Amino acid sequence: MPQNDTIQIELSKIIHAQLWRVVRLLTRIEDFPHFVPSVKQVRVILKHHNLMQTEWQVKVDGVPVQWVEEDTLLLDKGLILFKAISGDLKEFQGSWRFNPHPEGTKVEVTASLKIDIPIIKDFAVSYMQKLLQSNFEAILNGLEQRLVSLRYATYNNDMAKNLAGFGIVGHLYNYVHLEKSLRNLRPEISLPSKEFLAKLFHVTPSFKLYDIKGFKSANGDLVDGCFIMATFIPDMLDDDIWGVFSKVVKACKIAEKHGVGIVSLGGFASIVADRIGQEVANEVDVPVTSGNTLASVMAIDGVVKAAALLSLNLSEAKMAIIGGGGDIGSACARSFIHKVKQLVLADRIKSRLTQMKAELGKNGALSLT
Structure with missing residues (x-):
């Protein structure tokens, strides 16, 4: 049985990104629904200097939760304070802290929530503890994955200097x-x-x-x-x-x-x-x-050399490739389709054979099984 009606959450995560990138993404809360599954809607109601009022709609484990919170951005101290001012969460408050780390940025979140619902309070405290923790874990994981996606997106505009190895x-x-x-x-x-x-x-x-x-x-x-x-x-x-x-x-x-x-x-x-x-x-x-490309080249080269040793004319031969729709098998099929008299492709996955037929089927030498 819970000893009190106050929930305490403390979580931390090392995110492999520069501190300023982490803070910038975390303060763009309107984007949260795009990369945090539990956040369904969030919007800024009021913004004045370092103060914001934000409205949240979250759904965790099928439970919808709504509240309005006031955020204080003390970014020069690597700190964001938040507290609910209305909604389903009463006496809900906490902070986000950011500190440089050798592997990127250490992000720490602490939160407390008071539950005061008669009759079901004992159950509600333990249940809401899990929901609250799940929500903040989802936010941390979402932040991390979003920053990873943005980092690799720079491949498309030649700005991937931070990607190496x-x-x-x-x-x-x-x-x-x-x-x-x-x-x-x-x-x-x-x-x-x-x-x-x-x-x-x-x-x-x-x-x-x-x-x-x-x-x-x-x-x-x-x-x-x-x-x-x-x-x-x-x-x-x-x-x-x-x-x-x-x-x-x-x-x-x-x-x-x-x-x-x-x-x-x-x-x-x-x-x-x-x-x-x-x-x-x-x-x-x-x-x-x-290693599939190398394996394909070696397989093709091996077949050609084996045929030569056996004095086998490939142009008069019938060839079967087991797994002909896979990476290695399809590469071999593309190489031999014009070199053998008949090419038979076998595969466990019908859709891959259909794809190969669309690609190579104009050649009468191809048959599928």
Whole structure:
């Protein structure tokens, strides 16, 4: 049972952006509905010097909340004070604080809310605590993602000076690899059962494993990067492929926070999206690449050389490409469509075959299955 009727919220987040950018975005509250899902409508009623009155309409967990607040902007002190003056939230007040941080800007929000509703007060206090915290978490996460999106949008107007380096997304390749990695970190560890460890690893979010400093490219340039661990092993693709896809997307978003110029998907991280007909690049702002181009070139080159060794005339051959609608398969199809007598494409996803037919179907050598 709650001991009093006052809710206290304290949250903080390191946002990888300059302080002035964070403050500018936070004070443009009319834009909140575009990037904070819980905020349905907000508008400035009155603005005079460093004082504002704002009207909010928020919906959290299906619960609509409305109030009018008064904001005091003390930006020279890295501080914004707010308090409700009418609406559903009584005695609601708090502050936003901004401080420079080595990785960007540390944003801290504190808020208090008094609940005084007879009969249901005990329930309302704990319930509103969750709603209030969820709303501020949504604002912090929305601010962060919006700043990331704005940063990468500068690619289109040649202003991406703050984007540099690379991110590599990788993963462990089986449970033995997972166990070996854990023992390398702590040789004396007594590991739990495989079933328990597998489930725990499955719910663990992707994370940055280490930084890569001073990587020297072939032309002698030095560049920094980071390695992001996507917490899955290939066995998980059969059980929860969408969950694995989500882990890969979140790994890319971690790289985004560090302002890298490009992310490379390694191992099965580059395959999972292809299996479900999705594109990781459509879910993130950072440019994404993989080893599929190199794999395609090697596959094409390998087939041509093998045909020569077997004295096989490709122009008289019938070729089948399994997975012909995927990244690698479709690249091979485009290369061989005019080199073989008949090309058969097979794929689990019908829409990808339909797309290939639209692209290559004018050539009578193509058939689909």
